[in-house]
Amino acid sequence: MTNTVATKDRIIDAATLLVSEKGYLGATTREIASRAGVTELTLFRHFGSKERLFEALLGRQMFLPRLKEIMPKVDALSYEEGLQVIGEGFLLSLKERKPLIKIMHSEVNHYPDKVRKIYNQLIDATREVLKDYFAGLQKKKVLRAFGPDMAAKAFLGMLFSYFRTEEIMRGVDITRGGRLSRDVRELVDLFVNGTASRNGAKRRHS
Amino acid sequence: MTNTVATKDRIIDAATLLVSEKGYLGATTREIASRAGVTELTLFRHFGSKERLFEALLGRQMFLPRLKEIMPKVDALSYEEGLQVIGEGFLLSLKERKPLIKIMHSEVNHYPDKVRKIYNQLIDATREVLKDYFAGLQKKKVLRAFGPDMAAKAFLGMLFSYFRTEEIMRGVDITRGGRLSRDVRELVDLFVNGTASRNGAKRRHS
DNA sequence: GTCATATGTAAGTAACTACTTACATACCTC
DNA sequence: GAGGTATGTAAGTAGTTACTTACATATGAC
Incomplete structure (x- = not known):
C-alpha cells in the first residue's frame, strides 16, 4: 500500500x-x-x-475552529484591534474553504443533515467564541449592554455577506491590494461605534 | 389563445x-x-x-425595488423606526422571493451572468436606496460620518445572513411568533448605537 | 362548418451516467 | 518467486434524460 x-x-x-x-x-x-x-x-x-x-x-473537513487559537492574541489587543484581527481571520478562513462554502450553498437540499452539520461547525462554533468574547468585555464595561449572541450573528453576518458578494457572486479576490484590511476596518468601525451621531440626538428629525 | x-x-x-x-x-x-x-x-x-x-x-422576475415605494413613509419616521421598517420590509421581500434566492445561491456557476444580474437587481438596487437614505441623514447631522455605501452593505448583509441562516439553512419560518420584529429590533439597535460603551472608554482594556 | 391554436397520447431516440465484470500489470513483502 | 495489493484496460449494462415525431382531440373565431 x-x-x-x-x-x-x-x-x-x-x-x-x-x-x-x-x-x-x-x-x-x-x-x-x-x-x-x-x-x-x-x-x-x-x-x-x-x-x-x-x-x-x-x-x-474538520473545523477545529481556528478562531479559538488566536483568541489569546486577541485578548491582548484593544476591542477595535481585536475585532479587526478576528474579522480578517474569519474572512481568510472562509477564503481557504471557498469550495466547501460553495458546496454548502448549493447542496443544502441534496444532503441537508450533513451540510447543516458542516455549517454549524464552520459558523456556529465561531459565533460561540465571539459571543463569549463580547460577554467578557461587557463584564468589564468595555462594551455596553446588548445581546451578545445576536451581536455575534450580526458581526459574522456582515462579514459572510461581504465574502459571498465579492468572492462568490462577483468573483473578486478579496485578498488582493489590501482591500481586505481596509474593508474590515470600515465594518469594524460601524460595528463598534454605530451610525447615529454622537451627541445623542437620535430621536427625531426633519 | x-x-x-x-x-x-x-x-x-x-x-x-x-x-x-x-x-x-x-x-x-x-x-x-x-x-x-x-x-x-x-x-x-x-x-x-x-x-x-x-x-x-x-x-x-422583475424587481421594481419595492423599497423605493416605502421610502416616503420611512422619511417621516425617526432613524431607528425607519431602519426597523426597512429591515422588516427587506426580510419579507426576501421571504417572498425565497425560491429565487435559493436558485441564485445554487446556480451561480451554471448561469453566472443572468444570476448575477438578478442578484444586482435584488440586492444592489436596495443597497443604493439605503445608501442615499444614509447620505441624506448624514447631511442633516442625524448620522455621524461614515461610508454610506459600506454601511448599506453592512446593514443588508446582517439581514441577509440572518435570513439565510434561519430560513434556508435551518428551515425556520421567521415570520412566526413575532420573532421577525424582535430580531430586527435587536439588529437595528446594534447598527444604530454600536457595541462600545457610551462613555468613550473604547481605547484599551485588560 | 372551417380553420387555426393549444393541448394530449403514444412511441421512440440518442446520449449520458453510475456502476459492474473480467482480465492484465506493476510493485512491494517475505 | 510466490502472493497480496493497488491500479489499469476494455467492454458492457440498466436506467434516466432532454427532446422528437406522428397523429388525435378540443375549442374558439369568423
Whole structure:
C-alpha cells in the first residue's frame, strides 16, 4: 500500500473542486476520476458509490475552529484591534474553504443533515467564541449592554455577506491590494461605534 | 389563445419551485410538466428547451425595488423606526422571493451572468436606496460620518445572513411568533448605537 | 362548418451516467 | 518467486434524460 492514501485524497480533492463548480449532479464520476489522474474504476473501488464519495468529502473537513487559537492574541489587543484581527481571520478562513462554502450553498437540499452539520461547525462554533468574547468585555464595561449572541450573528453576518458578494457572486479576490484590511476596518468601525451621531440626538428629525 | 399565457406561467412557476428544491440538473422536465399539470410535450412546445425555460424563469422576475415605494413613509419616521421598517420590509421581500434566492445561491456557476444580474437587481438596487437614505441623514447631522455605501452593505448583509441562516439553512419560518420584529429590533439597535460603551472608554482594556 | 391554436397520447431516440465484470500489470513483502 | 495489493484496460449494462415525431382531440373565431 504505497500511495493508496494519497490516491484517496487526490480523488476527494478533485471531487471537492468539481462539485463546488458544477454541483453534485453536474460533477460526473468520470470527470472526477480524470482530474484526480485515476480511472473511474479506481474511484469506485475506493468509495463504492458517488454518494459515499460525497459523504467522505463532507466528512473530511474538520473545523477545529481556528478562531479559538488566536483568541489569546486577541485578548491582548484593544476591542477595535481585536475585532479587526478576528474579522480578517474569519474572512481568510472562509477564503481557504471557498469550495466547501460553495458546496454548502448549493447542496443544502441534496444532503441537508450533513451540510447543516458542516455549517454549524464552520459558523456556529465561531459565533460561540465571539459571543463569549463580547460577554467578557461587557463584564468589564468595555462594551455596553446588548445581546451578545445576536451581536455575534450580526458581526459574522456582515462579514459572510461581504465574502459571498465579492468572492462568490462577483468573483473578486478579496485578498488582493489590501482591500481586505481596509474593508474590515470600515465594518469594524460601524460595528463598534454605530451610525447615529454622537451627541445623542437620535430621536427625531426633519 | 384562451389560457395559453396561464399555461406558460404555470410551467414557469412549477419550474421555479422545482429548481429551487432540486437544482437545475435535478429538476427534470417531466416532473416540471407534471407539477404544472401539462404534458412534457407542451413544455417543449412553449419553451423549446430546458435551458430556455430556465432563462424565462430568471427573466420573468422583475424587481421594481419595492423599497423605493416605502421610502416616503420611512422619511417621516425617526432613524431607528425607519431602519426597523426597512429591515422588516427587506426580510419579507426576501421571504417572498425565497425560491429565487435559493436558485441564485445554487446556480451561480451554471448561469453566472443572468444570476448575477438578478442578484444586482435584488440586492444592489436596495443597497443604493439605503445608501442615499444614509447620505441624506448624514447631511442633516442625524448620522455621524461614515461610508454610506459600506454601511448599506453592512446593514443588508446582517439581514441577509440572518435570513439565510434561519430560513434556508435551518428551515425556520421567521415570520412566526413575532420573532421577525424582535430580531430586527435587536439588529437595528446594534447598527444604530454600536457595541462600545457610551462613555468613550473604547481605547484599551485588560 | 372551417380553420387555426393549444393541448394530449403514444412511441421512440440518442446520449449520458453510475456502476459492474473480467482480465492484465506493476510493485512491494517475505 | 510466490502472493497480496493497488491500479489499469476494455467492454458492457440498466436506467434516466432532454427532446422528437406522428397523429388525435378540443375549442374558439369568423
